[in-house]
Amino acid sequence: MSEIQAARRADALKELAVLDTPEEQAFDDIVFIASRTCDTPIALISLLDYDRQWFKARVGLEVCQTEIAQSVCQIDVDDAEMLVIPDLTRDPRTAANPLVTGERAFRFYAGAPLVLRSGVVVGRLCVIDTKTRPEGLTPEQMTLLRALGRQVSDQLDLRRAAQVSARLLELQTALIEIGERIRASEEAVEMTSAAAAVVGRVLGVQRASFGLVDPDVEIVDVEADWTAPGVASIAGRHRFDDYGTLRADLVAGEPLVIEDVATDHRTSAHTDAMRALDIGALVNMPVRDHGRTVAIFIVNASRPRFWTPDEVLFLRSVAARLEAGVARLRAERQQSVLNDEINHRLKNMLSMVQAIASQTLRTVSQREPVESFERRLIALSAAHDVLLQKSWKDADLRTVAEAVIETVGFGERMTLDGPSVPLGARAALSFSLVVHELMTNACKYGAFCLDIGHVELTWTIEASGLIVRWRERGGPLVVAPSRKGFGSKLIRLGLTGTGGTELRYEPDGFEADLRASVEHLAQA
Amino acid sequence: MTIASHTPVPIVLVVEDEPLLRLFAAQVVEDAGYEPVEAANAAEAIAILESRPDIRIVFTDIDMPGGLDGIKLAAFIRDRWPPIKIIITSGKPLPPRTVMPAETVFFSKPYRQDRVIALLHKMAA
Incomplete structure (x- = not known):
């Protein structure tokens, strides 16, 4: 038995991951058939490790391994041929073997080589008798033992292939889990x-x-x-x-x-x-x-x-995946810093516009237009704050409405109700101006003029898209204005600046319906 | 609002590094009926506070050049001149978990003039 072949065999067995594994029916069946076919009390699948032979399956023997020196199977194993020894006591290679001389008293041996697809011989399927058999096996028994040996080799290869693919699946599943955890x-x-x-x-x-x-x-x-x-x-x-x-x-x-x-x-x-x-x-x-x-x-x-x-x-x-994940975080962080900076400058610019307008218009005696200018500016600024928190992606409709309501007041006299609806940057800005104008009108002419007045702002998503409903109740009797100012033009521009607005001056109070497709809102 | 002749006009220290915005803030203080004193940064503000014990309210921006920002200035004032009321304003949202000193009110910029004026009146009362 050459050293190099022994090393190849040991590596192949390690690769097979079969040594010291529990019994498996497929191998047990083969040794059973082998012992019946050859009419021997003992049949073994012997795998040859460096220092021992280990039995993957056995009939008629209670030990699961022996020292390699006691192995009959290892004799001429690298030739990958059948080995038949009719009388072990008379063969110089086995005459002194304790399994022969001792109480086990092995007398007859026949073994078929186990050759993997890779060409490596890893052991034998053998049958053993305690009586000598000068005639050996019949030709038919020889053929069957060889065939069973090939079955064992195939089983070993298949078993390994199944293990490899199960392992691969396990690793792939783990990789998917890691990918998900990184993304989150x-x-x-x-x-x-x-x-x-x-x-x-x-x-x-x-x-x-x-x-x-x-x-x-x-x-x-x-x-x-x-x-x-x-x-x-x-x-x-x-x-x-x-x-x-x-x-x-x-x-x-x-x-x-x-x-x-x-x-x-x-x-x-x-x-x-x-x-x-x-x-x-x-x-x-x-x-x-x-x-x-x-x-x-x-x-x-x-x-x-x-x-x-x-x-x-x-x-x-x-x-x-970690590289990609860390790169994503860095890009997001840079984007967030940039967004903060842009927003800060933008709001500073709005503050400057407010300061210039306020100083420039100081001498204007009619204060109302000056004040509405400032308030519209502030409503716009509040919508920017909401957008910034979402990194200029989607802002939630309710959040935008609440931010604008905060700048005007009367929040305690408003009821908001509706599902979560994402608004794109443009839609968020135009919606904030619409809500601001509706509130301003309610303060001047509508529900907020009287102490008991209140407003319901509700929205639903229907087949046609988003419908936002503004309902004023408990205010004074309202009439349609004869002249359309900038404020009412803003309201008519609607949720996406493209209309879809219906205004009604009902006896119960002013009502507005604003419509837009959900896709349009998120894109706009 | 009328101020009785025997009552001294409350003094409000305006701290803002941007000249145009400082001018505007000072104007808001005047419109409230009070007297503005201007500082361009926290160091100037502290120097003024040390020399003028009559200042009752500080109206400060957060983002200013130099070592001390508006939040730190407010904390310093709260520690050293406890009776002074403070209004803080910024173009940035307040960072999460910011601890504001006691008796300090925050306004996001741009702010509504009428709300600042109402608060000044409340603080000076």
């Missing part, structure tokens, strides 16, 4: 903590951390740190050079993948530092920004561990 996060540390927790859980590792690095990747400041129960955090500052020669890959943006810190040439001289943090295996995945490594996603396992290509790819995708 408003802070970078929230994103990285969420990602670390999901990664730690799905990879079954002891620690998953996120740390920012300096431009030369000499130091990492670990901020978010997920640990399995009982595992210490590594939050804080670490120097890469204290743990080995790790920086070259990270600076280049390549992941650092180490299966065993004791044997890897990059870390073998620093195992004490690794052991102090309880690290046996690790992956450090760089997070890049503008072609530079700005952060590292760190995964630690306390024991040596094989990282599958799928797992490394998964970590790469997590890093990419």
Whole structure:
């Protein structure tokens, strides 16, 4: 049995992830059929590890493994041929084997090789008798045992393929979850903590951390740190050079993948530092920004561990999502600063306009137009405040109405009721002016003239679109004005500046209906 | 509003770095029937307050150049001259969790002149 073949076999078995797994019906069935077919008391599926043979399925034997030296299956296994030994006591390769000389008293052996699709021979399907069989197996038994051996090999390959695809699905599901958590996060540390927790859980590792690095990747400041129960955090500052020669890959943006810190040439001289943090295996995945490594996603396992290509790819995708998430936050923050600045300047400009108008119009003896000018300006300014809070995206209709009502007063004599309706920037500004004019008119001629007067402002969404209803009650008798001033023209422009306004001077009080399509409102 | 001859006219300190807006604020104070004193920043305002014990109300902007903004100025005044009433105004919304000193009222800019005047009257009463 050559060393290289043995190493290939051990790697293949590790890859199969089959050693020390529970019994499985498919394999149990095959050994049962093999023992019946060949009429032997014992049948085994023997997998050949470095230092032992382990039985995936067995009939007629109570132990699940033996030392490799006692294995008959390993004889000439690399030839990938049937092995038949009619009398084990008379074959020089087995005559001294304790399984033959001892109380188990094995006498006859026949084994078919287990050859994976990759060509690696991982063991045998064998049948054993305690009586010698000088005639061996019949040709038909030979053919059937070979065929069953191929069945075992196929099962092993299929089993692995199913495991790989289940694992892939698990990793993809985790990636989707991380993507959702990142999208929902408003802070970078929230994103990285969420990602670390999901990664730690799905990879079954002891620690998953996120740390920012300096431009030369000499130091990492670990901020978010997920640990399995009982595992210490590594939050804080670490120097890469204290743990080995790790920086070259990270600076280049390549992941650092180490299966065993004791044997890897990059870390073998620093195992004490690794052991102090309880690290046996690790992956450090760089997070890049503008072609530079700005952060590292760190995964630690306390024991040596094989990282599958799928797992490394998964970590790469997590890093990419974090990069995109952090970039999004930065863009939003810049946008928000810019919005604040624009709004501040705009409102300062409105204040200047107010100051100039007030000074310029001081000598005008008729005060009413001067005051309405100032109030319209302030209503517009209130709508700007609402829009700013939503970063100039959609403002809610109710919020805009409340902001304008606040600037006029009489809020306690108004009832507002309706669903949430998003207004685009233009619609929010024109709606604020309409509400302002309606309120001004109510103060001058309508419901607010009398103490008992009140206004209902309600809105509903119907098939035709949004309908806003203004209903004044308890005011004096109203009549349609003979002249249309600027205020009533503003009202007639309606919700989107395109009309859709109906005004009625009813005996009960003034009424207005304003209509617009919901899409139009949000776009305008 | 008429002020009896024996009552001293309340003095209002207007603090605003933008000259046009300072002029306007001073005009509002005058329209309320009070006497404005003007300062362009917090340091000037404190110097004036130290030399003029007759100031009863401070009407200040928040965003001003120099170390002290309107909120800090208000806190300083509240600490050092507790009886003085304070009106704060700003073009920016108040940052969330801002702690306003006691007996301090905030107006968003542009503000309604009549409301500021009504508040001045209430504070001076």
